Every structure is written in structure tokens, then in C-alpha cells.
Amino acid sequence: MKRVGILGLPQSGKSTLFEILRLASNAQATQQGREALCVVRVPDPRIDRLSALYQPKKTTYTQIQFVDTVAAGQTSARAQAKGPDLFAAVRNCDALVAVVRDFANPAVPAPGGVDPVRDLRALETELVLNDLAIVESRMEKLEKELRVGKKQGEPEHKLLIRCKEMLESEQPLRVGAFSPDEVKILRGFQLLTLKPVVAVYNQDDRPGLTVPAAAPGTVALGLQANNEREIVSLPPDERPAFRAEMGIENDGLSVVIQACYTSLGLISFFTVGPDEVRAWTVRTGDTAVDAAGEIHTDLAKGFIRAEVIAFEKLLEAGGHAGARDKGWLRLEGREYRVQDGDTMEIRFNK
Numbered sequence: 001m002k003r004v005g006i007l008g009l010p011q012s013g014k015s016t017l018f019e020i021l022r023l024a025s026n027a028q029a030t031q032q033g034r035e036a037l038c039v040v041r042v043p044d045p046r047i048d049r050l051s052a053l054y055q056p057k058k059t060t061y062t063q064i065q066f067v068d069t070v071a072a073g074q075t076s077a078r079a080q081a082k083g084p085d086l087f088a089a090v091r092n093c094d095a096l097v098a099v100v101r102d103f104a105n106p107a108v109p110a111p112g113g114v115d116p117v118r119d120l121r122a123l124e125t126e127l128v129l130n131d132l133a134i135v136e137s138r139m140e141k142l143e144k145e146l147r148v149g150k151k152q153g154e155p156e157h158k159l160l161i162r163c164k165e166m167l168e169s170e171q172p173l174r175v176g177a178f179s180p181d182e183v184k185i186l187r188g189f190q191l192l193t194l195k196p197v198v199a200v201y202n203q204d205d206r207p208g209l210t211v212p213a214a215a216p217g218t219v220a221l222g223l224q225a226n227n228e229r230e231i232v233s234l235p236p237d238e239r240p241a242f243r244a245e246m247g248i249e250n251d252g253l254s255v256v257i258q259a260c261y262t263s264l265g266l267i268s269f270f271t272v273g274p275d276e277v278r279a280w281t282v283r284t285g286d287t288a289v290d291a292a293g294e295i296h297t298d299l300a301k302g303f304i305r306a307e308v309i310a311f312e313k314l315l316e317a318g319g320h321a322g323a324r325d326k327g328w329l330r331l332e333g334r335e336y337r338v339q340d341g342d343t344m345e346i347r348f349n350k
Contacts, residue, residue: 001039002281003065004198004260005090007127008099009119010071011108013202016225017099017256018068023232024253035089036068042268043254044279046311046341050270051277053319060278062268064257067093072126087130091190095263096197097256098123103204103226116201117212124172127192132167134189135160156185167193174217196263200225200256205246219263221255228252267340270311271295272320288336292346302349305331311341 008014018036022029025040042062051059069089090096100123102116112118139160142153159182166176172193178186186194199220203209205227214220227246231239232253243251261267265284269291270277280294288308293300308330309323317323338344 001063001065002095002260002264002266003067003093004095004097005067005069005093006097006099007069007072007087007090007123009101009123011110012071012099012101012119013103013225014071014097014099015068016229017097017200017202017223017252018066020225020228020232020252021066021256023229024251032089034070037065039063039065040253040257042257042279043251044268046268047270047277047279049315050272050311050343053315054272054274054277056272056274056277058276058278060276062279062281064260066097072123087127087192091192093195095260096192096195097200097260098197099200099202099225102201102209102222104206105204120199124193125170128167128170128172131173131191131193132164134191135163135167138189139164159185163191172197172217175215198256198259198263200259217263219259221259223252223255224248225252267338269338269340269342269344271345272314272343282338284340286338287334288332288338288344288346289334291338291342291344292348295346298350299346299348303334304347304349305333306336307345307347308332308336309343310339311343314343 006014006018018038021027021040022038027038027040029036029038040063042064044061047059047061067089070086072086098120100116100119101110101114104114139157142157142160145153146157162176163173163186166173173186173191174194174196197218199214199218201211201220201222202225203222205224209222211220211222227248228251231242231246231248234242239251266281267284268279268281270279280291282291282294288306289300289303292303292306309328313328314320314323317326317328320329323329
């Protein structure tokens with residue numbers, strides 16, 4: 001299960017976003033220290049339609065865990081390096097959601113005025129400085145080892161020099177060109193600017209608001225969080241009509257989760273049958289063997305072939321029997337690249 005950390009400056013609405021995600025998915029929040037966590041079911045109308053077709057005993061959606069953190073910008077990153085780490089809760093997250101304020105509300109003053117571009121830059125600076133403190137600390141230890149003739153850390157030291165240069169020029173590490181081995185080394189430090197970012201512009205209903213262009217490694221979207229919270233406070237069957245009345249096309253939960261999937265390079269495939277219809281998550285470019293391993297390691301070890309059909313074609317055929325009659329089922333080998341929306345049945349040696 002992927003983990004996504006929610007960050008934001010004070011009064012940005014990050015806790016409002018967390019509440020929207022929790023209410024929209026009817027999830028329970030748990031408290032761990034100063035952070036709140038909730039596991040959210042990933043909405044997907046495709047699995048709903050497959051479930052309606054197969055009428056299984058069980059329907060299983062994929063899940064994402066969201067972590068709501070304390071507001072950033074209250075303690076300098078240099079001070080955090082010597083004291084409590086305010087970003088500790090999101091270091092093991094796979095992606096970050098940065099909530100930036102783009103709404104006017106006299107009851108909630110905005111020091112310096114409403115400026116979402118400035119606020120996102122300020123939040124990114126917090127992450128850059130925090131990473132820089134970690135990189136410099138590690139470099140100091142490696143330099144001591146190098147001075148006494150221990151050369152094992154020399155490649156890592158050279159890598160960290162590049163990282164330091166990027167961070168000092170205020171470039172997040174996610175825009176850097178690193179080899180797979182270098183990425184593996186850097187992940188060990190849980191650096192924040194290496195993670196993909198979803199920038200959520202918390203907007204009101206002022207006319208003419210737009211979403212600024214996203215920087216490399218960032219997905220940007222606009223969300224009327226205050227209105228969305230009103231909507232998700234209603235019973236589920238009343239929400240679509242209220243959303244239509246307010247002119248909001250898509251629900252906030254789906255918009256945010258889809259943006260997280262995009263930032264992480266994730267896609268979904270499905271397994272179907274009378275016992276269970278289930279959604280699974282893999283990365284874009286993963287093979288049929290990778291998908292088999294996601295279901296169970298034994299399926300990957302004994303993999304023979306994958307029987308594949310896009311979910312739209314499966315629905316059009318009315319199920320596997322109809323798809324087989326039409327010759328729409330395909331047998332794919334180990335190197336087949338899974339496509340978003342594939343329905344798969346793995347054939348394997350037991």
C-alpha cells in the first residue's frame with residue numbers, strides 16, 4: 001500500500017483536505033503522536049462495473065494511506081536538524097501532497113496576502129533546506145572516513161556532492177538525473193525532495209482562478225476544499241446533485257488520488273471471477289510477471305502465460321465466455337507490458 005504525506009503552511013487547508021479524504025471514503029482516522037493517518041479506498045468506476053457484471057462474493061479495491069502532518073514553516077530546517085524532525089512522519093511516504101492557499105477569507109488572515117506561487121516556493125524551500133542539512137551531515141562523516149584512507153564511501157561522496165550542488169541552487173532532487181543504483185542509495189536517506197509532489201491549490205469560487213503550470217516532477221490541481229468538505233458531509237446519495245448544483249464536475253477524493261497515481265507512475269489491473277473482483281496496482285511499464293508477483297509470489301515463480309483483455313472489451317462481451325467466443329482474449333508472455341485497465345488471469349505451474 002502506498003503512503004502519501006500531506007504538507008502545507010499554516011492556514012493552507014491541509015487538514016481540511018485530510019478530512020475530505022477521510023469523509024469521502026468513510027475511513028477511520030488514527031492518531032500517532034502529532035500526525036493523523038487514514039487508509040482510503042481508491043475509487044474506480046471500472047471495478048464497480050466489473051463487480052456489477054460478475055456479482056462476486058467479494059469486491060476489493062486498492063488502498064492508499066494518507067498522513068496529515070503538523071504545519072510546515074514554523075521551525076527552520078536547520079533547527080529541525082538539531083531537534084525534533086517535523087517531517088519524520090512523511091519520510092517513509094512514497095509521495096507528498098503540498099496544499100497551498102489560493103482562497104480569500106477575512107476570517108482567516110493570510111500574512112502577506114494570498115499568493116499560492118510564493119507559498120509553494122516557501123514550502124519547497126523548507127524541503128530543500130531539510131534535505132541539504134541531511135546531505136551535509138552525511139558528507140561530513142564520509143569526509144572523515146576518506147581522510148583516514150577509507151575509500152569505500154568515495155562513490156557515495158561524489159553523489160552527495162552533486163546533490164548538495166542541486167540543493168544549494170534550490171533545485172529539488174526529483175528533477176535530477178540519477179542512475180537506478182544512485183536512486184537506491186539516496187532512498188536510504190529518505191530525502192524529501194526526491195519524492196514526487198502533488199500541488200493542491202486550495203481555491204475558492206472566485207471567477208477566473210487558474211492552476212499554475214506544474215514544475216517538473218510535480219502534478220498540479222485546483223480544489224475548492226471548503227465547498228468539497230460541505231459536499232462530503234452530506235449522505236453519499238445526495239452528493240452528486242449538490243456537486244452538480246455547485247458546478248463541480250469531479251469529486252475531490254478521485255481527483256487527488258488520480259493525481260497521486262499519476263505522480264507515482266501507477267496503473268491498475270483487475271482480476272475477476274465469481275469469488276472476487278479485485279483491483280491491483282503496478283507501475284507503468286511493469287510486465288505480466290510483475291503483475292503476477294503482485295497477486296502472489298508463487299504466480300510469478302511459476303508464470304507460464306497471462307490471459308489478458310481490456311476491461312472495456314470484457315464488459316462489451318458480457319464476460320469471459322462471450323470474450324472467448326469473439327476471440328478477444330489474448331495470451332501474453334513474460335515481457336508483456338501491463339496496460340491500465342487490463343483484466344488478467346495468470347496461468348502458472350503449481
